[in-house]
Amino acid sequence: MTSKQSRDRILRGDPNTPLWVGMVALRLVTYCFAVVATITHQPDYQRPWLSWVMLGGITAWTAYTVPAYLRGYGRKPAIVYTDVLLTCAMLLTSLWILAPEHYILTPLITTVWASSAPVALAVLRGWPHGFAAGLLVAICTAVARGVINLDVTRDAVLLCGAGLVIGMSSAQARASAEQLRRALRTEAATAERERLARSIHDSVLQVLARVRRRGNELGGDAVELATLAGEQEIALRKLVSSGPQESGPAGETDLGGRLQMLRSPRVQVAVPGAEVLVAEEVASELLAAVGEALTNVANHAGPDAHAWVLLEELPNELVISVRDDGPGIPEGRLQAAEAEGRLGIARSMCGRMSDLGGSVELETTPGEGTEWELRLPRPAGQRRADGKGAKR
Amino acid sequence: MTETPISVMVVDDHPLWRDGVARDLSERGFEVRATAGDVASAVRIASAARPDVVLMDLNLGTASGVEAILAIAKDLPDTRVLVLSASGEHADVLEAVKAGASGYLVKSASAEELVDAVQRTAEGDPVFTAGLAGLVLGEYRRMAASPESGDEAPRLTERETEVMRLVAKGLTAKQIATRLKISHRTVENHVRSTLRKLQLHSRIDLVRYAIEHGLDE
Incomplete structure (x- = not known):
């Protein structure tokens, strides 16, 4: 039963489900960072109320996307692109939340939570999209910081790198799943062919052999029937044995x-x-x-x-x-x-x-x-x- | 085959084949005492009819004839089972032999071969076709190579392997006797012992399985 279930999962399921689970875990862990950072950096904010509004937005979006990505109904371009754009927009509100003297050192309001959106796009659309989304988030970070320093550059490399690597592995998983699907289909077709060959061996060939033997024993007109049955028996046996032989998995x-x-x-x-x-x-x-x-x-x-x-x-x-x-x-x-x-x-x-x-x-x-x-x-x-x- | 004809029961789910075989056998002086088309009626009718030989097809619709062989071997120790099977049923044929069938014949065998096989089965000789010898050889080698069976797995002596290979190549007991310069009886004893070791091993397996799973009677 379990093998049948896993076969169904391979045939119908999304091969990237494990990657989505990983992405959701990343989003939840980074969400905790955002919460702690917002609480501890209140003194650095010029508009504390806006920081709470944004944390509310981050909470709501996390609460919506976690089940949506886990169950699969959220794995759509519209939702994931929205995810990236929303993340960038919330990240940029840091300009109004942080006091100007803290732009450079205090964490931005989205903190590392911002990295989960490029990862989501990488899982959905592969590495070019993942890389581009990482770059977009990095550019927004640079804009919010107002400088391009070592920290900003390091974030950019990590964001683009994550988008690239996850995107490549998601494409690979999809390609392997497609190959596996094809192999399973071939296997099913082979099994069906073998089943047919077996049942022809068991039934039709037996009857033809029987007719031939009996006809020859009876003699007279029956011999002609026996000859015909014998010819068909040989033809069918050849057909069954010489059909294209599908090979096994390896x-x-x-x-x-x-x-x-x-x-x-x-x-x-x-x-x-x-x-x-x-x-x-x-x-x-x-x-x-x-x-x-x-x-x-x-x-x-x-x-x-x-x-x-x-x-x-x-x-x-x-x-x-x-x-x-x-x-x-x-x-x-x-x-x-x-x-x-x-x-x-x-x-x-x-x-x-x-x-x-x-x-x-x-x-x-x-x-x-x-x-x-x-x-x-x-x-x-x-x-x-x-x-x-x-x-x- | 003069005074008391050998009584036979034919079990096959294909009516045309079943009746054909039954007619072939009765035309040649056998007493076809019963026929059956499925496992349940085969077991029931066999214990009432008590034939000398049951000709058993292994492919009985959804069920396997192996179950019927197990039941018949248990209830009717004097009845011998000859498996008459189509090709491509390897695992089943081996299971059937382990369950207690004393011979195996492919369905494409001629009427003369069938008659000869039924006669020999009734006399208690194992009907060991080349095909069955090949399966049994393969099974012994599989057990020897499989790490899990260890030292308990039955093994063939060198002579038994030699005899089995010649049977699998289609030599008759007489030809084997001539080639190996041993008596005809010795050849048959080797064949019988090969089969018996396999059946015994499978029975030990069954008993162990029963004890481990608390099904001991």
């Missing part, structure tokens, strides 16, 4: 699942229960190599030969065995084929496997079939045995 695919698609009345496939994840390109090459071995069975071991494909995941290598019960390859025939210049399966398979850094072994005894063993070393730790095993 471009990985379950080799076991892919090999199983090779299953047919003449080919049995044995794989472990847990997923065997390999890179998409590696899976395609291995599948092509196995496909060549199976084609070889069909071409040379006779129409009645069966084949078995076994996938094993050892701690540091993958082993795929392809065995048939045909007559076997007479000694020297592979070499003869190669000598004739025909691109024999042996060369093509060995080429594929050595490109991947693996090897091929052939074992054949006349009369006892042929067995190919494809080995692909894998660095330790690449194994992910606890994926979808049948662990209770």
